[in-house]
Amino acid sequence: MATVVFIHGTGVREPGFSKLAGRVAAGLTALREGLRIVPYYWGGTHGATLAAGGASLPAEPGGTSRALTGPDAEEETAAAWAALYADPYAELALAAAGAPQVTERAPGSLPPDQALRARLAALAAQGDAPAAELGPGLARAAADLAAHPLLAQAAAALAQDDLAALAARSLTAGVIADALDSDAPLVPVGDSRDIVADRLAVALGAPPRGTERGLRSLVLRVAGSAASRAAVRRRRALTEAAHPAAGDILRYLSRGEAARAGLRDLVRGLEPPVTLVGHSLGGIIALDTLVCAPLPQVRLLVTAGSQGPFLYESGSLPSLEHPAPLPPHVPEWLNLYDRRDLLSYLGAGLFPGRVTDVPVDSRQPFPAAHSAYWTNPEVYRHIVERLP
Numbered sequence: 001m002a003t004v005v006f007i008h009g010t011g012v013r014e015p016g017f018s019k020l021a022g023r024v025a026a027g028l029t030a031l032r033e034g035l036r037i038v039p040y041y042w043g044g045t046h047g048a049t050l051a052a053g054g055a056s057l058p059a060e061p062g063g064t065s066r067a068l069t070g071p072d073a074e075e076e077t078a079a080a081w082a083a084l085y086a087d088p089y090a091e092l093a094l095a096a097a098g099a100p101q102v103t104e105r106a107p108g109s110l111p112p113d114q115a116l117r118a119r120l121a122a123l124a125a126q127g128d129a130p131a132a133e134l135g136p137g138l139a140r141a142a143a144d145l146a147a148h149p150l151l152a153q154a155a156a157a158l159a160q161d162d163l164a165a166l167a168a169r170s171l172t173a174g175v176i177a178d179a180l181d182s183d184a185p186l187v188p189v190g191d192s193r194d195i196v197a198d199r200l201a202v203a204l205g206a207p208p209r210g211t212e213r214g215l216r217s218l219v220l221r222v223a224g225s226a227a228s229r230a231a232v233r234r235r236r237a238l239t240e241a242a243h244p245a246a247g248d249i250l251r252y253l254s255r256g257e258a259a260r261a262g263l264r265d266l267v268r269g270l271e272p273p274v275t276l277v278g279h280s281l282g283g284i285i286a287l288d289t290l291v292c293a294p295l296p297q298v299r300l301l302v303t304a305g306s307q308g309p310f311l312y313e314s315g316s317l318p319s320l321e322h323p324a325p326l327p328p329h330v331p332e333w334l335n336l337y338d339r340r341d342l343l344s345y346l347g348a349g350l351f352p353g354r355v356t357d358v359p360v361d362s363r364q365p366f367p368a369a370h371s372a373y374w375t376n377p378e379v380y381r382h383i384v385e386r387l388p
Helices: 016-029 074-087 090-097 112-127 130-134 138-146 151-158 159-183 190-203 218-222 225-233 233-256 257-268 282-291 309-311 377-386
Strands: 005-006 036-040 274-279 300-306 332-337 355-359
Touching: 005 016, 005 257, 016 355, 016 377, 036 257, 074 090, 074 190, 074 225, 090 151, 090 159, 090 274, 112 151, 112 159, 112 190, 130 159, 130 190, 138 159, 151 159, 151 377, 159 190, 190 377, 225 274, 233 257, 233 282, 257 274, 257 282, 274 282, 282 309, 300 377, 332 377
Parallel strands: 005 036, 005 274, 274 300, 300 332, 332 355
Antiparallel strands: none
């Protein structure tokens, strides 16, 4: 009788594991009768836990941590800037949406956005120097904003001072967002950001704000800063919910031998042929276990949403360092990946002739795509077609 050992990924705990293992068993046995499905639940024994009950977490609001007990205005400001980093034109779009119905201008009057466009063009001509604290990108951001089609509607909805401040925030957020996208090693603190935003606002026609600070924007009213405050206040609950996934990876990479030993002991008690099916970190555990020592019972390795190839190429796989080849005793390897799953990687280019990469499509975006393998009929079909 052929046996399939299913090895779960990060963050899986009971009762979720039993439901997941049951779904995998049903998907495989529906396509091939007589299969024996053996789950390997490493999370309960070898997974990460907050051993001291969360003593590493900062105090809840109301405690002694100044970082978490600042004024609500600071959290609102952070939430509004977060929305602008995600879309530097978000506030511009909101202002444009509130523009009055277009009417004819008085003869000889100028379009309300013309002065700002001219100032943006002049700012772009100065290069990146007016926002040097933020890094490169101001000149391009100013030129792009000067040509933005929504600028006219926003100008019709706002006073010139408010429009200039909005444009300054858009430019500041755009430069910082570019730095974040390029994984820049340094991002300015909020004080530097606010100083630059004030400086740019003045250059674009707003009066100086003196010592006043903080973000007063349409985004602040619309972006939902309460969500940011709630996240800070619920940090303990969020960490306790999310920590198994991140903690499992860190724990495995530093102390993974126990998880591998548990899998070896399980497989050695099984009759061949055995197939190891591992999802995410489960695939890494399976691969490492097979590399470290021969398991002749295992005839096929299946990984889904696996980071094993990436860890190998980046020098982080515990069992094998690039460019060493896969040992001959590692069996055939089927690697299933979803192009929208940003945690899935390819192995054939790293181990020519030893890995078969097969794409599957859950039609889900990331991160949902990373958890959708086991509801995808394609996955089970590809596995069953290759079972020994």
